[in-house]
Amino acid sequence: MKPVVKxxxxxxxxxxxxxxxxxxxxxxxxxxxxxxxxxxxxAARFTDRYYETVFAMCPDMHLHHIYCPxxxxxxxxxxxxxxxxxxxxxxxxxxxxxxxxxxxxVTDVPDYDVINIGxxxxxxxxxxxxxxxxxxxxxxxxxxxxxxGMGSWAPVNFYAWLKQNQLRQGVEVNMFVFLNDVTPIYxxxxxxxYRLGTLDExxxxxxxxxxSPAWRIFENIEFVSRLxxxxxxxxxxxxxxxxxxxKLKEKPQPPSVSSSRVFSDVLIKPIEDCSRxxxxxxxxxxxxxxxxxxxxxxxxxxxxxKSADSAVKDLRKSIQVVNKVGGKVRVFxxxxxxxxxxEGLSGKKHKRYKMEKNVAITAEPLVKYVTMKxxxxxxEVVSMEKVIRNLKKQTNEKLYFSKxxxxxxxxxxxLGMWLAETFYQ
Numbered sequence: 489m490k491p492v493v494k495x496x497x498x499x500x501x502x503x504x505x506x507x508x509x510x511x512x513x514x515x516x517x518x519x520x521x522x523x524x525x526x527x528x529x530x531a532a533r534f535t536d537r538y539y540e541t542v543f544a545m546c547p548d549m550h551l552h553h554i555y556c557p558x559x560x561x562x563x564x565x566x567x568x569x570x571x572x573x574x575x576x577x578x579x580x581x582x583x584x585x586x587x588x589x590x591x592x593x594v595t596d597v598p599d600y601d602v603i604n605i606g607x608x609x610x611x612x613x614x615x616x617x618x619x620x621x622x623x624x625x626x627x628x629x630x631x632x633x634x635x636x637g638m639g640s641w642a643p644v645n646f647y648a649w650l651k652q653n654q655l656r657q658g659v660e661v662n663m664f665v666f667l668n669d670v671t672p673i674y675x676x677x678x679x680x681x682y683r684l685g686t687l688d689e690x691x692x693x694x695x696x697x698x699x700s701p702a703w704r705i706f707e708n709i710e711f712v713s714r715l716x717x718x719x720x721x722x723x724x725x726x727x728x729x730x731x732x733x734x735k736l737k738e739k740p741q742p743p744s745v746s747s748s749r750v751f752s753d754v755l756i757k758p759i760e761d762c763s764r765x766x767x768x769x770x771x772x773x774x775x776x777x778x779x780x781x782x783x784x785x786x787x788x789x790x791x792x793x794k795s796a797d798s799a800v801k802d803l804r805k806s807i808q809v810v811n812k813v814g815g816k817v818r819v820f821x822x823x824x825x826x827x828x829x830x831e832g833l834s835g836k837k838h839k840r841y842k843m844e845k846n847v848a849i850t851a852e853p854l855v856k857y858v859t860m861k862x863x864x865x866x867x868e869v870v871s872m873e874k875v876i877r878n879l880k881k882q883t884n885e886k887l888y889f890s891k892x893x894x895x896x897x898x899x900x901x902x903l904g905m906w907l908a909e910t911f912y913q
Contacts, residue, residue: 507725514724546582550648552681552695554638555582558591563613568834569889569896576613583636586617597653601631602912605646606664609822610637614894621895624904629912642669642678643802644693650809659815662907663806664872665858666822667851670796671777679798751775752844754829755782758853762787774840778824781851785860788853796854800861807867818911819862821855823873825888828880834891875906 546556555578563574579585581595597603604610604622612620612635622635636649646663655661668674685695719726751771759782768779780792788796807817825832826841829848836843855871862869876887879902887899895903 511723511725515722544576544578547695549694549696550652550692551638551641551645552676552684553640555584557582560588560591561613565614565889566834566891568891569614574614574616576617583634584611584613584617595634597634598656599632600634600656600659602629602633602660602662603636603650603655604633604662604664605636605641605649606822607637607641607666607669608639609666609895610635610664611639612637612894612900614889614892615897615900619897619900621900621904621907624901625907625912628905628908631912637664640668640676642676642681643799643806644678644681647802647806647809648693650806655810655813655815657813657815659810659813660911661806661810661815661817662820663803663817664820664822665799665803667778667781667824667854669799670792670854671781672791672795673773673777677795677799678802679795682798750842750844751779751847753779754846754848755779756848756850758782758784758850758856759787760784772840772842775843778826778849778851781854782849783853785853785857788857796857797861800858803858803862803867804865807865817867818870819858819867820870820872821851821858823851823876824849825893827851827873828877828888830880831886831888832890832893835893875903879903879906 544556544559544561545553548554557578557580560575560577563576565572565574577585577587577591579591579593579595581593583595585591585593585595602622602625604625617623620635622633625631626633638645643663643665650661668676669678671677672679674680682693685693688694749770751768762783765780765783765787768776771779780788785793803819810817826836826843826847826849829846833845835841836845836847851873852871855869855873859869876899879885880887883898883902885898885902887895887902889896
């Protein structure tokens with residue numbers, strides 16, 4: 489063997505030994521091996537370090553992103569929102585389940601009478617599983633209710649999920665559409681999903697750019713899946729490399745339009761005077777996106793109409809899927825916390841919005857638009873803004889987290905009971 493080759497091999501061996509030593513020192517391999525060898529309680533794997541380092545989201549060719557199957561994760565709420573830590577468990581079907589013992593299960597979708605599907609409002613990882621609105625609906629009606637939610641999902645994702653799952657004959661599907669789904673500025677609005685993906689031969693949206701051929705070949709091989717899981721859970725070096733990869737793939741967010749003033753208007757009723765739109769050119773672009781939805785639909789620009797039409801198109805496609813099994817669909821338009829004067833007080837102050845605490849921005853014109861576009865269907869379009877405003881009058885309760893911006897425990901209970909009394913008595 490040539491001296492140069494020998495030196496290279498020795499250096500490579502030293503490097504490998506060093507990498508292994510570092511990974512053993514900073515990773516979880518020793519405790520992981522101990523649990524396997526001595527058959528300790530498998531729950532012991534889920535340490536604080538595991539919760540902090542495992543990636544909760546996985547890419548999906550049709551849904552863009554889903555929960556990684558068979559994982560657990562923690563969400564630490566800010567002190568202003570109570571400071572509690574919520575633990576979520578996910579099963580093999582990438583559906584949130586009640587606890588650790590259910591993580592090895594597969595969700596039998598045809599077993600459910602009702603499916604509530606939406607974005608992070610339905611993901612609800614700020615709320616214990618047993619306190620989500622579907623659990624209250626299930627308890628009040630005796631029906632089996634499945635709650636499916638993922639952060640930033642839009643109607644195109646709802647359609648993809650419903651299409652790829654077998655549905656129960658006569659199932660009732662409640663689709664919760666958040667305002668971000670139609671605001672053109674939001675990177676994962678319904679229309680922007682189409683800009684991220686491509687249409688396949690069947691004219692269905694797929695996200696090819698996110699997947700390498702090797703990933704797609706091996707995605708269903710159990711050994712590879714388990715190896716990836718073990719590496720993410722235990723290897724400090726593997727996690728570090730994944731973070732670098734994620735950072736390299738990140739795209740810089742467009743800066744928010746600078747604001748010469750803090751937005752402080754109360755827009756509870758739709759604005760019919762289109763000339764007032766120019767008044768809001770100097771507020772942040774994110775705040776203005778919500779203000780645009782407060783204007784009568786005659787004031788909407790071409791971009792907003794196109795974005796809203798994209799969402800409506802996929803809602804209609806979902807209705808067709810559900811109709812095939814004799815089911816029923818309802819569409820709920822979900823308002824942001826700043827649709828109400830006393831909600832989302834900490835979130836309003838964020839530099840992205842620069843709002844005063846008293847701000848209120850209605851989105852009723854969007855409800856009117858979707859209702860008009862769905863008039864030829866048998867689908868009911870419900871304004872959750874009106875529902876929540878009435879519930880707040882009755883209970884005098886806050887229904888959104890102040891900083892986080894999602895529905896709090898009060899909202900999930902009240903909305904679950906409201907659904908039961910309104911549609912299932």
